[in-house]
Amino acid sequence: MKLKKKDWILILIIVCVAGGAFLFHQVVGGRGANCVTVKVNGEIEGTYSLSEDREVSINGGTNILQIKNGKASMISADCPDQLCVHQKAVSMNHENIICLPNKVVVEVESSEESEFDAVTN
Ligand SMILES: [Zn+2]
Incomplete structure (x- = not known):
């Protein structure tokens, strides 16, 4: 299986969105969550x-x-x-x-x- 360029872009977007969501969760969740x-x-x-x-x-x-x-x-x-x-x-x-x-x-x-x-x- 060989990945095309647009597949890599798609993967990159998914990683960025997932990473952004993770960071957002960390920042929001870590402030007075208890x-x-x-x-x-x-x-x-x-x-x-x-x-x-x-x-x-x-x-x-x-x-x-x-x-x-x-x-x-x-x-x-x-x-x-x-x-x-x-x-x-x-x-x-x-x-x-x-x-x-x-x-x-x-x-x-x-x-x-x-x-x-x-x-x-
Ligand atoms: Zn009591």
């Missing part, structure tokens, strides 16, 4: 970026989530067990904090996988 999704009783109450320091009042104030230095942790809760408050801060994809009594779930979601985490850490 966020936390807050669910109450199975319903999404909000999504918050981990790149922005803030405190989030969940479920009308029963739980207070703190986002600081790219990590999210439950700093206050009115539940009797206080298990969620004692859980360590989450920042990695799919890590979560669960408050069973209040049916609150905080989960980290990232469009990038471990590669991005390796860069930021």
Whole structure:
């Protein structure tokens, strides 16, 4: 099989488009891609970026989530067990904090996988 000149041009175009898409994905995905999704009783109450320091009042104030230095942790809760408050801060994809009594779930979601985490850490 012998490739003609126009075949090579076609291949070149495909490589350029694929490479461009890859770079675009890296640049866009690598900027504040991590966020936390807050669910109450199975319903999404909000999504918050981990790149922005803030405190989030969940479920009308029963739980207070703190986002600081790219990590999210439950700093206050009115539940009797206080298990969620004692859980360590989450920042990695799919890590979560669960408050069973209040049916609150905080989960980290990232469009990038471990590669991005390796860069930021
Ligand atoms: Zn709790």
